[in-house]
Amino acid sequence: MFVRFLPVLFMILSSASMADVEADREAFRAFYAKRFSSIPVEAHVDGVYALDEAKRAQWLEMEEFPPYEFSVDDGEALYDEPFTDGSGYGDCFADGGAVKHLYPRFEGGEVVTMEVAVNQCRVQHGMESLAYDSEEMMQLTSYIAYASRDQLIDIKVPEDALPAYERGKQFYYSRRGQLNFSCSHCHMQIVGSQLRAEVLSASYGHVTHWPTYRLKWQEVGSLHRRFAECNGQVGAEALPLQSQPYRELEYFLTAIARGLLLNGPASRK
Amino acid sequence: MKKVLFLLAVVSPIVMADDINKGRELAFDRSRGNCLACHMMEGGEMPGNVAPPLIAMKTRFPERSVLREQVWDATIRNPESVMPPYGRHGVLTEEEIDQVVDFVHSL
Numbered sequence: 535m536f537v538r539f540l541p542v543l544f545m546i547l548s549s550a551s552m553a554d555v556e557a558d559r560e561a562f563r564a565f566y567a568k569r570f571s572s573i574p575v576e577a578h579v580d581g582v583y584a585l586d587e588a589k590r591a592q593w594l595e596m597e598e599f600p601p602y603e604f605s606v607d608d609g610e611a612l613y614d615e616p617f618t619d620g621s622g623y624g625d626c627f628a629d630g631g632a633v634k635h636l637y638p639r640f641e642g643g644e645v646v647t648m649e650v651a652v653n654q655c656r657v658q659h660g661m662e663s664l665a666y667d668s669e670e671m672m673q674l675t676s677y678i679a680y681a682s683r684d685q686l687i688d689i690k691v692p693e694d695a696l697p698a699y700e701r702g703k704q705f706y707y708s709r710r711g712q713l714n715f716s717c718s719h720c721h722m723q724i725v726g727s728q729l730r731a732e733v734l735s736a737s738y739g740h741v742t743h744w745p746t747y748r749l750k751w752q753e754v755g756s757l758h759r760r761f762a763e764c765n766g767q768v769g770a771e772a773l774p775l776q777s778q779p780y781r782e783l784e785y786f787l788t789a790i791a792r793g794l795l796l797n798g799p800a801s802r803k
Numbered sequence: 804m805k806k807v808l809f810l811l812a813v814v815s816p817i818v819m820a821d822d823i824n825k826g827r828e829l830a831f832d833r834s835r836g837n838c839l840a841c842h843m844m845e846g847g848e849m850p851g852n853v854a855p856p857l858i859a860m861k862t863r864f865p866e867r868s869v870l871r872e873q874v875w876d877a878t879i880r881n882p883e884s885v886m887p888p889y890g891r892h893g894v895l896t897e898e899e900i901d902q903v904v905d906f907v908h909s910l
């Protein structure tokens with residue numbers, strides 16, 4: 535009797551949990567829609583440039599000669615270069631690499647980001663993995679981001695991924711560091727205001743445009759590098775790129791951004 | 804005894820001015836107080852606008868101890884405060900907090 539109801543019970547439970555992710559997404563959209571009532575929520579894919587017109591004008595100028603262009607071109611060449619066994623990235627990724635909207639995904643009990651998937655592909659085909667901060671990794675992911683432009687983020691959070699999602703969410707809301715900030719303090723509570731001259735952007739849209747060329751870095755860098763910088767800024771420990779907590783944080787931020795337009799690579803100050 | 808009192812009377816305004824100067828330095832220094840990241844303060848350049856401007860402090864904080872508590876740990880009054888707990892997290896020493904508070908109280 536009970537066994538017969540188990541699938542039904544399971545369905546109810548899992549749909550309730552799925553609804554939680556959806557409820558979080560709705561809550562984020564509603565929060566920023568209310569905070570910035572004159573800005574469509576989708577506009578936050580441009581980060582701080584959705585909020586500050588003077589900065590936006592400078593940024594559009596920078597985008598006229600996109601500083602990430604070489605990275606995309608070099609990445610395309612790398613993407614097309616066959617592996618030693620004759621296969622290539624095309625054997626792992628569909629549509630010429632226009633797959634970023636499906637990442638991160640939850641596979642084999644862990645969050646697989648784009649960078650991790652690139653390395654999994656290489657190792658599967660007898661190649662060495664790339665360092666996550668290597669130029670080659672940034673070039674490949676620049677190309678993949680570019681090929682994936684204009685797709686809508688389309689990741690799903692299956693039942694068995696919920697604990698990872700929850701941990702990512704918890705990371706987002708936890709105070710850390712000597713200065714005692716959570717991500718939400720800067721990117722929700724005081725979003726849009728200025729820390730000295732820095733205008734704080736909305737978290738909704740934080741994941742749509744990576745990797746990104748930053749003037750401050752003078753090169754293209756990853757989302758996790760930015761996480762590390764935001765952690766460091768408040769005196770908290772910066773974690774290694776692609777460490778489990780950062781992958782889960784990215785998973786959370788991407789799940790709540792489902793439906794947003796991919797617009798990477800981008801440039802930022 | 805008389806001599807000591809006399810000395811105090813002469814010395815303490817000087818010490819005060821010195822503390823206020825040190826407090827100002829700490830408050831403006833990006834790697835120490837960095838109060839300007841969030842607060843407008845007279846004489847400070849490029850302030851943020853996260854938090855209320857620090858003006859007319861004696862009128863609004865007649866009790867120095869209330870002001871000191873805010874700097875020592877802002878989450879006592881507002882658990883969700885974004886203001887760093889300078890004392891509780893040891894961002895500034897007790898002496899430095901007193902100097903910052905003296906400076907802020909003078910605004």
